[in-house]
Amino acid sequence: MATWQGKSKRKPTGGRLVIARSKRRFEVSREKITTKVGTESLRQYRVTGGATKVGMLLAEYANVMDKNTHTVKRAKILSVKVNPSDPNYVQRNIINKGATIATEAGDAVVTSRPGQNGAINAVLL
Secondary structure (H helix, E strand, O other), X not given: OOEEOOOOOEOOOOOEOOOOOOOOHHHXXXXXXXXXXXXXXXXXXXXOOOOEEEEEEEEOEEEEEEOOOOEXXXXXXXEEEEOOOOOHHHHHOEEOOOOEEEXXXXXXXXXXXXXXXXXXXXXXX
């Protein structure tokens, strides 16, 4: 089911707002892609202007950067430890930007948006 990002039918005061036009195609958005821990799976989708984005549905590895040595390693994701956007995401192993994940290299914070970038980049704590 698509979501609509147009104007509300109500004013800030609660009164009815009569809109002088119908809904437009550019006001329709897509559902949020939630990335979970599992065997890697990607999905391409079309965006405005005909370009494509790659969304990550399932992730097995993350590109983890070590600030001390300035090196990037590909580490296996073990689980999600903390997710400030929604505590329920920890139980469901959903990864998004700002989430703390446990990897083979250690705990790391996700700095990319896997639902839109198609990759998980993280920085070691």
